[in-house]
Amino acid sequence: MKLFTAQQIRDWDSYTMQEEPIASIDLMERAATACVDWLQHRFPKQEFYTIFCGKGNNGGDGLAIARLLMARNCSVTVYIPESGQQGSYDFQANLERLNQVYPEVIQFIETPEELPLVATGNIIIDAILGTGINRPATGFTAALFDYINSLSNIVVAIDMPSGLYADKAGDNNPVIEADHTLSFQGYKRALLMADNAGAVGEVHVLPIGLDPDYYNQTNTPFEVIDAALIATIYKPRLRFAHKGNYGHGLVIAGSYGKNGAAVLACRAAVRSGIGLLTCYTQDSGYIVLQTSVPEAMLITDPDPDHITELQLDTTPYRAVGIGPGIGTQPATIKAVYQLLQQYRQPMVIDADALNILAKHPDWYDLIPSGSILTPHPKEFERLFGATTNNFTQQQLALEKAQLLNCIIIVKGHHSFIATPAGKGFYNTTGNAGMATGGSGDVLTGLLTGILAQGYTPEDAAIFGVYLHGLAGDLAAAANSMEAMTAGDIIEYLGQSFQQIGRYGRSI
């Protein structure tokens, strides 16, 4: 799903009004109806709502929501912070409509003394500011945000949590901290940033019937990975396949005390659809690996405890994954350098291999084109330097992806994939239960396995990250976020592939 800027969304609204055609006020009614339907579906027994409306179109949505909720037998109070300015055209029109049928619910507030008491059971609707925000909230607006944030009521933000910019960082500006954000038609980038997690809460995208032609004609560098995209990437297994069709991968992982990293990466790789897998690990890992992952072949390093030697014949391998649990011993650093000097196919580079690279920036040129780097934010910082917010971090990832001709996956709740062509993809599968030791090793194994099967590096990264998150979601549904383990992610890869296989048929 393409990610549009606030300006593009405005253009999309206008395009729809002209082409459908639909009047602006009717489009607002459609958006408000979608919100009310969502509210009643999510909170079927909820009766009481407190709605704060600004004087732009976001506030217009709030006024229409108020009228529709009242018509559905809910009890609503609307508070409008009085700025002294004339409201937008559709705000005024909706104020008039509400005033005609339920004048008693409307109240204007102007000073902190007039901030209302909100009963505990009320759901608060934040319709103060949407995508039209063009400056930080100050004065009474900021005080209102503070007040709402101090209450324990559930807060549902319309389109955007008020105060948040859709396409740029806000540098700690005042924002509403919502429990749910109902975003019209698509996501905005700000809704996908870890920095804004506390403001956006759960994001729900509500279709409001904007014209598909605008969507198809309009280019944007950013996309959310969704079922439709995955259906175009996933290559179902050929009926007459043999193992040679699906490549041979090499996972280089482990050290004394970290056999688990190698086991998890290899187990994930053998469940990725790969034809053949070889694991390279330290000598003491022999029995562990051969027993835990009998599907994989094994080469052991001469050293009992660490990987010290990577002068291998790499010609059989279509992809190499390196890093999980290898440590940063001097001999391992030397071995990583040996591999970088000789292997020219795309690699998956993770964990300690990234930490080693970060200490040797002069080796970056040796990273084969099309490699996939999988740093978490701290590793990213070690590799490429500190950034001040997610927007600048993602911009830097895009610049480095282009410079190194690599894919960079900045791991996180919505992992961000930067490609050398300047595109950025946000993942939407996955959950906080995956923030546990070993889930990165699973991703490395999966990516190596997918890359070995001949997917392009960009497709492998998108597909691997999505699949990993989906398996994590199924694991959390079965075992809870708390009790799920990285190994459980691997257990649910099968069901994830089955689900993805159905996308192609249903889209």
Ligand SMILES: NC(=O)C1=CN([C@@H]2O[C@H](COP(=O)(O)OP(=O)(O)OC[C@H]3O[C@@H](n4cnc5c(N)ncnc54)[C@H](O)[C@@H]3O)[C@@H](O)[C@H]2O)[C@@H](O)CC1
């Ligand atoms: N037809 C449409 O254009 C549709 C728009 N929709 C709603 O319209 C919203 C956008 O509406 P608007 O463009 O009117 O903008 P907003 O309602 O977000 O903001 C209104 C106005 O507030 C002022 N403002 C900006 N920053 C401020 C600040 N920090 N403090 C105080 N005032 C500030 C600006 O003058 C701005 O135009 C969307 O987020 C969505 O909720 C929906 O109704 C769907 C259809």
Ligand SMILES: [K+]
């Ligand atoms: K809002």
